[in-house]
Amino acid sequence: MTVEQVINDLAALPPSDQLRIVQAIWDQLPRDVGTELSEAQQAELNRRWSEYQTDPSSALTEDEFREQIREARGR
Template sequence: MNSNELRKLQALPVSEKLMLVEVLWQSIGESTDEPEVSDAEKRELDSRWARFERDPSRAMTLDQFDALLKARRG
């Protein structure tokens, strides 16, 4: 996508942007492509998992995470 095409998309009304997002989201769900994960990302995920396994009590529940997001949004 070139910068001119991107500017056109950014200029769309919100309702059209949302429709485009929905179409794109559906196409992602139907895709058989898997995103590539770099070695650095794999190491980071392994590190986070190991940290969780050492002390699972530090993890947030889904309810806690939702409350945090709501608090940050105001």
């Protein structure tokens, strides 16, 4: 079975089962896998943090963020 086949099979599962599988895989990964940022990613984080510090009102609250996501998904 290929990775693509596994992914297709997983896509057929209910979201709750997909989340359980994601969590199980995540829990088995070494703690440091995939956590290092590229220079470009670090620069972008630094830029955003500086923008926030200059104008904290430029950030969304969690509720505002979730509402934007709901709207983008058409819910």
